[in-house]
Amino acid sequence: MALQASPHLQDLVNRHLSMEDEPLLLAIYYRPEREQPDIFLFEVVENFGAGRIHEDRELFEIVFEGNSGFPLDPGQYLHLVLTSPVEFIAAVDENWKHIEELKKAIEAGQYQVLYEDPGRPDLMERIHA
Amino acid sequence: MPDPGANLWISQANSDWRAADLVYDETDHRTYCQAISKYQQTVEKSIKAVAAALQGAGVKSVRREYYYDHNLDDLISALRRSPYPRKAQHVQARICEVLSDYYYLEINALSSLAPRKPQRGALHARNTEYPYESAQGVWTAPALLGEFNKHEVLRFYRLAERIYERTREIVSAIDRYKKTLT
Numbered sequence: 001m002a003l004q005a006s007p008h009l010q011d012l013v014n015r016h017l018s019m020e021d022e023p024l025l026l027a028i029y030y031r032p033e034r035e036q037p038d039i040f041l042f043e044v045v046e047n048f049g050a051g052r053i054h055e056d057r058e059l060f061e062i063v064f065e066g067n068s069g070f071p072l073d074p075g076q077y078l079h080l081v082l083t084s085p086v087e088f089i090a091a092v093d094e095n096w097k098h099i100e101e102l103k104k105a106i107e108a109g110q111y112q113v114l115y116e117d118p119g120r121p122d123l124m125e126r127i128h129a
Numbered sequence: 130m131p132d133p134g135a136n137l138w139i140s141q142a143n144s145d146w147r148a149a150d151l152v153y154d155e156t157d158h159r160t161y162c163q164a165i166s167k168y169q170q171t172v173e174k175s176i177k178a179v180a181a182a183l184q185g186a187g188v189k190s191v192r193r194e195y196y197y198d199h200n201l202d203d204l205i206s207a208l209r210r211s212p213y214p215r216k217a218q219h220v221q222a223r224i225c226e227v228l229s230d231y232y233y234l235e236i237n238a239l240s241s242l243a244p245r246k247p248q249r250g251a252l253h254a255r256n257t258e259y260p261y262e263s264a265q266g267v268w269t270a271p272a273l274l275g276e277f278n279k280h281e282v283l284r285f286y287r288l289a290e291r292i293y294e295r296t297r298e299i300v301s302a303i304d305r306y307k308k309t310l311t
Contacts (some may be wrong), residue, residue: 008309012305012308012309015308016305016308019304019305019308021136022301035216043305045301048298048301049294049297049298049301050294050297052294060298060302061218062218062219062220062223062299062302063216063218063219063220063222064188064219064220064306067187067309067310069309069310070309070310077216077219078306078309079218080302080305080306082298082301082302082305
């Protein structure tokens with residue numbers, strides 16, 4: 001069964017759209033095989049990390065606890081996987097670990113696109129390629 | 130009155146980082162102390178940005194006076210002090226990674242080069258901005274030949290680059306998490 005984001009997650013992505021200094025280009029809720037039942041949100045963000053490409057060939061991932069505005073089950077965490085368009089393209093071309101697990105989740109139908117910038121359809125196309 | 134947001138600290142750290150780049154001339158020893166001074170400012174403001182971000186997101190409370198102190202010991206200690214989380218990518222783990230023991234020592238070495246009033250009876254310590262004593266009563270200035278060198282500039286350039294880039298990512302991520310609260 002396809003994933004369905006909670007209203008809290010969709011609302012969070014909607015709020016990210018208001019961040020003008022780091023515009024959101026793509027947001028995907030996905031469920032990799034690891035660390036279930038955590039919530040994984042993958043975002044491509046203009047200017048994230050000044051467009052730096054991580055030398056260790058891993059996208060930036062950070063984990064938060066839930067809170068009253070974003071309730072999670074006990075032991076459940078929110079993972080943000082963040083990258084810039086420049087790094088994203090490099091990561092797809094070289095099939096970095098996060099891209100590999102994102103592609104697997106997509107193949108398994110364990111994902112939902114929560115936002116896609118109409119001006120950047122190429123980002124999603126790269127994942128599907 | 131609300132405190133300045135993390136993005137303002139990061140913007141200022143970015144300005145210092147850029148200024149260091151502009152001021153440094155490898156062929157001119159007078160610029161070495163200036164570049165290192167800007168690296169110190171870059172690191173200081175980057176770390177204060179993390180504190181401000183955590184404060185803004187309600188993840189951690191940091192005493193306001195830490196923001197006005199050039200000595201980062203207490204602030205770094207406050208940022209590192211937390212039960213180590215189970216997940217390697219937890220925000221606290223990310224902060225501990227940036228402020229690991231090695232980088233903590235490097236930050237201390239850089240911070241020690243900011244000018245400070247000496248303790249009674251102590252020498253005016255070597256720093257990047259004010260004249261200081263190389264021995265009792267023997268004064269020199271940071272811009273003079275031989276007082277700072279290219280190796281030190283490179284050492285602190287690498288430190289500032291790492292701290293700025295990593296903290297910028299953490300601050301950006303916390304800012305996105307903060308949207309769960311508004």
